Amino acid sequence: MDIKEKIVKVLSKHPEGLTFTQIAAEVGMHRHTITKYVYELKGEGIVFVRDLRTLKLCYLKKYFKEGSR
Numbered sequence: 132m133d134i135k136e137k138i139v140k141v142l143s144k145h146p147e148g149l150t151f152t153q154i155a156a157e158v159g160m161h162r163h164t165i166t167k168y169v170y171e172l173k174g175e176g177i178v179f180v181r182d183l184r185t186l187k188l189c190y191l192k193k194y195f196k197e198g199s200r
Contacts, residue, residue, distance in 0.1 A: 148188035
């Protein structure tokens with residue numbers, strides 16, 4: 132299973148969203164590495180990254196509805 136698949140699997144278990152640090156802990160990789168792959172998934176339209184000033188929450192796009200939170 133590649134890194135992107137692992138990230139999608141972790142996010143599918145957490146529809147409430149996770150930070151980059153939380154994803155990194157679940158996947159077992161460094162936060163900077165996870166950030167790179169999350170932004171690739173965002174570019175592919177799979178992940179939504181919500182900027183909350185002090186942190187960013189990541190969701191699978193199918194779980195996030197714009198304006199609902």
